[in-house]
Amino acid sequence: MKYMLLIHQGTTPLPGTAEWDELSEEEQGRVYADYQGINQTPGVTPGVRMGAPETATTVRVADGETLTTDGPFAETKEALGGYLFFEADDLDAAIELAARIPAARLGGAIEVRPLSE
């Protein structure tokens, strides 16, 4: 089975923000180490790092006309923050990987979507 794991940051502190600076150095180090560990897990294809949701532009077409709006499709705090692909035996393996992603414990959530082939 192939899965896409969509990382919703929620209130997860992100590097470069005041909330992030409030984390201890040890905690910051753990977040980096966890992401590194996940990216090196067999079966994982890491996603490319995404720019902040604030930099997003949302595009719609109505009556043939292109409408663009500032910001992500979802609320900023619900916006997608990252993604990765995972090839695994079953959903349990994907759930276990998702639970290891720091955003899952720091105020965000991971959506596990099977990819149809």
Next chain:
Amino acid sequence: MSDGLEQVYRQHWGRVLAATIGFLGDFDLAEEATQEAFAVAAERWPRDGVPDSPAAWLAKTARNRAIDRIRRERTLAAKTRQLDPPEPSAPADGALEETMDATSFPDERLELLFTCCHPALSTEAQVALTLRTLGGLKTPEIAAAFLVPEPTMAQRLVRAKNKIKAAGIPFRVPPDHLLPERLAAVAAVVYLIFNAGYGGRGELAAEALRLGRALAELMPDEPEAHGLLALMLLHDARREARFADGDLVLLADQDSTLWDTEEIAAGRAALDRALALRGRGPYVVQAAIASLHAELPRDWPQIAALYAELALLTGSPVVELNRAVAIAEAGDPAAALELVERLELGEYLYLHSTRAELLRRLERTGEAREAYARALELVDDEAERRLLERRRAELG
């Protein structure tokens, strides 16, 4: 279906379906093939006699039907150049033939139960799927039991089966590190089915007991499996005493001659097994409480102590409310009321009915009347409403 065949169906459906799903890896195909196998049995058995091992015969027939269908569809697919239908995910024909011919064939009900109760499915879907696959209840029966329109229930089952397939929910007993959490999910579903039946729909309670027995039999070393079975048996034993002429009877007023003593003994035996396995989980403790409730006169201090233990395990304010009731029965309604006043259960009916009862014992009649009024605003069930009205009227 004749009564005999209906009984065969109830007895074997879950196990035959589980084996067929295990072989095919596909819920829908397995369900159709299993249905066909029972239809073949209905036609042949009255004429040729019942085979020595009916379940093995049914499983083999279901498997053969499924293989026939896959072959037919493959031929058709080849002709129309469609994609191949999925291969059965099972051992080679020969190996399986051997196991199927033995009087025993692999019992995969546990795998099926864990798949149906996977936390990636909604609780409603878990319940419906468990009743459909392991219980063999038909969609209209499940819909009726949960007061849901039949098409809604049918859709719920289809969606659940689709998700199992599309999301890759495994068909297996979870590995050790996942087992405690997953077993709790399975137990919760079985107990939910039991409670849906306990209120009056007796068939669901009987189904839950069947599932509970199977779970205890399939996981003989798991104390919580025995605890769950014990809890259900001990509650079920007092079913008859809970109602008189359609009215709810308070625990203190229940006629203990209506208790099913055999069922109580069976419940206590299951509890003993759980305790011998050093079980002290939430179901074991609840079963111990239920066991004390089935013994007169009741040992209320001991019941209160077990509720305290259960409250620590669950952190549930509802458990604390029950502890308060036990404390009051043990002779200290003032301490009980103090505990009740601390609970955050604003809209919970039994908080208000318990408060009312405690205030009445403390002879704070005005406050008791107000509390009964609040409870009556929240009550849904007719029998419970009549009971509350009766109690309020007795205040004078």
